[in-house]
Amino acid sequence: MFFSNCNLRCVFCINWQISQGGEGEPESLRDLAAMMLHLQEIGCHNINIVTPTHYSAHIVLGLDIAAADGLRLPLVYNTCGWERSEILSVLDGVVDIYLPDFKYADSAMAAKYSSGADTYPEVTKAALLEMHRQVGVAKPAADGLMYRGLMIRHLVMPNRVSGTRRVIDWIAANLPKDTYLNIMSQYRPMYRAFDYPEIARRLTRAEYAEAVEYARQAGLTNLDIQGVPPS
Ligand code: SF4
Incomplete structure (x- = not known):
């Protein structure tokens, strides 16, 4: 649901x-609850x-209605990661799977490409720790489905803009080594990216391979690796 x-x-x-x-x-x-029940x-x-993020209060209210009417499915909180920990603490016991991005390691990059969000690295790190405290490591159940846990995504960007090495270093140092990490290769310039020459192209195979190899060397064991991008 977008x-x-x-x-x-x-x-x-x-x-x-x-x-x-x-x-x-x-x-x-009520419509929100009805959509959930329809799914x-x-x-x-x-x-x-x-x-x-900016609808979290409404989502909880909609969920309350849907749960009273029989909703039993896990809730996946699919977020950019820039979440205040005090709001996340309200969601403790409500969210089953956290699916956050960890987009940038560097404040200046976050500010440059994401509307001045220079607090992104520091806020997101605190958010990831809180998410992990609530739901732990994501592990599939016996039926192969995921019902609970933290699933982090990192989009590798051209010219090391997203600070992939520092992102991986932080995860390896602060979360369990089997933390799920999806290393995403699908970056392509869209919207206003062509105003920034350093991100106005797709990722190369070499850039993606470097990111994957670095994560393996860091000891991360639960990597979700995608196909390499066209070179
Ligand atoms: S790419 Fe950025 S603007 Fe678009 S949905 Fe994700 S966090 Fe939001």
Whole structure:
């Protein structure tokens, strides 16, 4: 379930019409609950709420209605990672799977490409620790599905803009080595990325391979590796 707008407003956003154009329709809390129940009825495995941060209070209220009407699916909190820990603490026991990005290791890069968000690295690190405290390491159940845990995504960007090595170093030093980490290769310039020459191209195979190798060398054991990008 996509929510309109985003607190980070990245210049390279692939979904910029939703995240920054505000595409979407107003819905009531009852409608929100009905949508969740519909997903359950048609056999979905979870409720995946995308860019939920600025609607977290409404989501909890909608969930309350849906749970009273029989919603039993796990809730996936699919976020850019720039979350205040005090808000996350309210979600303790509500969210089953946290699916955050860890987009930047460097404040200046976060500020440059994501609407001045120079607190991103420090805020996101605290958020990841709180998420891990709540739900722990993500491990599939016997049926192969994931019901609980922290699943981190990192988008490798051209010219080391996202600070991949420092992101990996931090995860390896502060979270269990079997923390799930999806190293994403699909970066492509979209929206306003062409205004920034250093990110106005796709990732190379060499850049992606370097990121994966670094994560392995750091001892991370639960890596979700994607296909290499075209060189
Ligand atoms: S955090 Fe994700 S959804 Fe939000 S603007 Fe950035 S790329 Fe788009």
